[in-house]
Amino acid sequence: MDTNLIWLIVIVLGAAILFRGLRAGLQKRYPFFYCYIECLLLIEVLRFLCLSLTPTLYGAFYWQTELVRIIGSYAVIFEIFKRALRHNPGVARIAQQLLLVVFVVAFSYAASDLLHGGSGSVPRATADLGRYLLYVEGAVLFVMLWLFGHYRISFGGNLLGLTVGYSFVVALDVVNLAFLSTPGNESSIGLRKFIPITHLLTFIIWCASLWSSQPDPVPPAESAIDRDYTILAAKTKAALAHLSTRVERTLRS
Amino acid sequence: MSGLIPIVLLSTLILIFSGRLLVQWSRQSHAQVVSIEDYSQARAALDSVFAETAAIKRIFANEDMEFISQAGTADVQRFFLKERKRLFNTMGAYDSEAGCTIS
Numbered sequence: 001m002d003t004n005l006i007w008l009i010v011i012v013l014g015a016a017i018l019f020r021g022l023r024a025g026l027q028k029r030y031p032f033f034y035c036y037i038e039c040l041l042l043i044e045v046l047r048f049l050c051l052s053l054t055p056t057l058y059g060a061f062y063w064q065t066e067l068v069r070i071i072g073s074y075a076v077i078f079e080i081f082k083r084a085l086r087h088n089p090g091v092a093r094i095a096q097q098l099l100l101v102v103f104v105v106a107f108s109y110a111a112s113d114l115l116h117g118g119s120g121s122v123p124r125a126t127a128d129l130g131r132y133l134l135y136v137e138g139a140v141l142f143v144m145l146w147l148f149g150h151y152r153i154s155f156g157g158n159l160l161g162l163t164v165g166y167s168f169v170v171a172l173d174v175v176n177l178a179f180l181s182t183p184g185n186e187s188s189i190g191l192r193k194f195i196p197i198t199h200l201l202t203f204i205i206w207c208a209s210l211w212s213s214q215p216d217p218v219p220p221a222e223s224a225i226d227r228d229y230t231i232l233a234a235k236t237k238a239a240l241a242h243l244s245t246r247v248e249r250t251l252r253s
Numbered sequence: 254m255s256g257l258i259p260i261v262l263l264s265t266l267i268l269i270f271s272g273r274l275l276v277q278w279s280r281q282s283h284a285q286v287v288s289i290e291d292y293s294q295a296r297a298a299l300d301s302v303f304a305e306t307a308a309i310k311r312i313f314a315n316e317d318m319e320f321i322s323q324a325g326t327a328d329v330q331r332f333f334l335k336e337r338k339r340l341f342n343t344m345g346a347y348d349s350e351a352g353c354t355i356s
Contacts, residue, residue, distance in 0.1 A: 178257050
């Protein structure tokens with residue numbers, strides 16, 4: 001199938017997701033995700049305009065917009081954590097704070113690399129920054145999925161579709177960017193052709209799962225994740241108290 | 254090229270774990286997990302039964318009868334008893350239609 005046609009279908013599906021989200025009231029439930037979809041659609045339109053009007057600038061523009069897309073996708077992880085752990089506020093708060101710290105550290109590290117000019121040209125440096133952020137995102141997503149599976153967190157149909165579609169696109173983007181950044185690797189050429197299809201499949205998953213609002217399951221009376229969190233919090237408090245006592249004793253002697 | 258192996262592994266694990274999430278969800282939906290909407294509806298139905306019971310108890314409260322016996326005239330007492338009996342018969346007919354009994 002023609003690549004342009006696939007991207008056109010992706011844009012139509014994105015518009016359908018936004019429209020159905022508005023009709024079914026899902027935009028209020030998943031605001032960050034719908035902002036991300038809006039951002040994706042805007043980026044696709046801008047890329048198309050750039051390619052048509054100034055094809056020479058397309059390469060640099062592509063990587064700049066790709067960086068914006070990757071940063072925006074962190075908001076989706078944040079949203080998934082927030083919704084999946086909404087009945088476990090203590091765990092959700094810690095997870096969100098950790099995610100924020102991870103993002104700031106990864107961004108600062110990659111940005112410092114960019115500022116010191118280690119990557120050569122600006123488009124190359126932007127691509128590297130996006131790649132590092134995507135690797136970190138992939139690792140965070142892996143931990144998140146392990147956590148959900150281990151504690152058997154209950155998902156509604158909407159959140160499940162959102163998470164599965166998102167995992168699919170991030171997993172393949174990570175591999176694609178890794179191959180693309182390896183010079184002389186011919187596999188990247190084949191994978192490059194595969195990107196529009198992965199995005200199309202993701203949008204089909206999102207469109208199908210977010211077509212209508214589906215009920216969220218009732219949380220179990222006793223949650224294993226809450227229990228483990230309470231134990232961990234108590235152990236940390238005890239360790240900190242022990243440490244502060246030892247520091248106090250050392251300072252006095 | 255060796256740097257690609259952890260990345261490919263990470264990507265594969267993400268796909269496997271998201272597949273596991275799908276399998277868990279499918280098992281849960283087969284087990285017919287109660288949704289928040291179902292729970293809210295059941296809770297509302299139960300609350301309405303409790304509210305109805307409380308209202309019936311208040312209508313047929315002994316305190317009213319005691320008050321009327323002490324403060325009311327014979328006409329008022331007769332009128333009160335007649336009204337209560339009529340109310341009881343009306344509610345009895347309504348509940349027998351609905352398939353319940355007033356205890």
